Amino acid sequence: MIRNKFFLIGLFLVALAVIYYTFFDSGNMTSAVGPEETINPETYRQQVVASRAEKDKFLRTDAESPIIDKKAxxxxxxxxxxxxxxxxxxxxxxxxxxxxxxxxxxxxxxxVYTKFAHAVFSLNDQPCRLLIVKLANTYSILFRDATSNKETYGGGRYLELDPATLTDTHAILDFNKAYNPYCVYNHTYSCPLPPAENTLPIAIKAGERYKE
Structure with a gap:
């Protein structure tokens, strides 16, 4: 049984770093890093779309892609x-x-994963708390929410934390980058399931959806 790897760790950490240093622009929107930093919402949206296009290209063409029928x-x-x-x-x-x-x-x-920290935040006017785990040098959140088994994969989604935005006291959680595990595309992969405590009662309508 092939083990699931966190999705495109090397490729997307590079992409995240590029996005992080590209986003910051003056006076448009307060960023999650601090009040002195801002991001341009339209630039942000363009970068997310571009990152998704690169991911589709990888899945369609790369030998490491879990997609079985790449032509389709x-x-x-x-x-x-x-x-x-x-x-x-x-x-x-x-x-x-x-x-x-x-x-x-x-x-x-x-x-077996290392427990790194709990992330506490507010989303959709609701308090949230999620466990961050570490495997090697990757910090991740495995989670389910109110969209799971409806609009998104029932087994849960993953979110990786960009080390460039991670400090001892704060982290940026960008749910627009939430993604499905490899086993969604290929049954030969085995994927980690979110711990029970990482089930949010709210709907995270961001990131990857699920398509039969």
Missing amino acids: FTGLTYFGPDPAYRVTARLEPFADKTQKLVVKMSDGSEE
């Missing part, structure tokens, strides 16, 4: 880019930095 692949489906789903989270780190989380996999096996 017409692209992923998404919610429209919305800067409102790019939020600041306050981090609640664990005093014990060695705490582990045993994560169930879609094939019934298990993987």
